[in-house]
Amino acid sequence: MPDTVEERQEKVEKYGTEKVQIISLEHLSEKDRDSREELLFQSIRKLEPVYWSGVKLAEDFMYGAFSFHESQNPENRASIAAFLLGKEGFLLAVLTDDGGLFPREKQSGVEELEQFFERLLERGQQKTEKMEQYLIEMEREIVGGRISRDRNRNIFECKRTLTVWKNDYGRFLNVIEGINGLEQKKNEGQGQVLTEESACFFRVYENKLRRLTEETQFLYEELVHIREALDAALSYEQNRIMKVFTTVTTVFMPLSLIAGWYGMNFTGMPELGWKYGYAFAGVLSVLVILVCIWFFKKKKLF
Numbered sequence: 103m104p105d106t107v108e109e110r111q112e113k114v115e116k117y118g119t120e121k122v123q124i125i126s127l128e129h130l131s132e133k134d135r136d137s138r139e140e141l142l143f144q145s146i147r148k149l150e151p152v153y154w155s156g157v158k159l160a161e162d163f164m165y166g167a168f169s170f171h172e173s174q175n176p177e178n179r180a181s182i183a184a185f186l187l188g189k190e191g192f193l194l195a196v197l198t199d200d201g202g203l204f205p206r207e208k209q210s211g212v213e214e215l216e217q218f219f220e221r222l223l224e225r226g227q228q229k230t231e232k233m234e235q236y237l238i239e240m241e242r243e244i245v246g247g248r249i250s251r252d253r254n255r256n257i258f259e260c261k262r263t264l265t266v267w268k269n270d271y272g273r274f275l276n277v278i279e280g281i282n283g284l285e286q287k288k289n290e291g292q293g294q295v296l297t298e299e300s301a302c303f304f305r306v307y308e309n310k311l312r313r314l315t316e317e318t319q320f321l322y323e324e325l326v327h328i329r330e331a332l333d334a335a336l337s338y339e340q341n342r343i344m345k346v347f348t349t350v351t352t353v354f355m356p357l358s359l360i361a362g363w364y365g366m367n368f369t370g371m372p373e374l375g376w377k378y379g380y381a382f383a384g385v386l387s388v389l390v391i392l393v394c395i396w397f398f399k400k401k402k403l404f
Contacts, residue, residue, distance in 0.1 A: 125194070127196065138191075142185075145184065146184045159284045165186045168273060236260070241331060247335070249332070257328060268319060275311050282301065356394070
């Protein structure tokens, strides 16, 4: 049985919104608009939500816009919407939704407002949890000495993705903070846009969204540490290779000296006419190699 007028009014007083209406911009522009819908439509034309996000106050309503990216390209906003919020309801106009973020056009009860925002929050939490597991696995591989040739590119892609998320959540947090700030400012002027229950919901959601924003910032900083660990691992690997080359070069330097010394072929060299001259040079070379190996092992160079 549908609610009576008294029951709907009670919901308005309790939640600060009687219904949630989601509509596409195309439908909004073609239909016969009431005063609220006309105000939202004019605000969309004025604010250009494709380039702007935030919230503003107009009489007894708040209107604003926000957007989210579904790809790593910061210029490609896949989901853009404008909204009008007041005691009479929450009106959301979807401009574009390539990412499938918003539900289809409909009108629903007071619970839909909370479900809508919780869906946005849950989606962000799932993405950050997957990114956190990916970064942990990446760091484990680096610490274990498994350095992939594509690791630098992977870190760059993660940094690019986290930057987009950080900006999206930061802008959306500014919208929620703006709603709470404007409501407080309105109350100080002996006015009210939202009821206490509805304002309390937005304050709670602001805290949840701030934690999500902080988590994204933490992942961004963790990625910086992973990049430093990768640089340290690469430096260690390069130093190890250089140490091997230095050791081999040091071993062959005395041999080069021996080869150069006995390759002069002067007439007065006594070894030229000596029967065991060739064997002596060979034994001397082997002895030099053994002495070098013993010295390097003693110094723990390899």
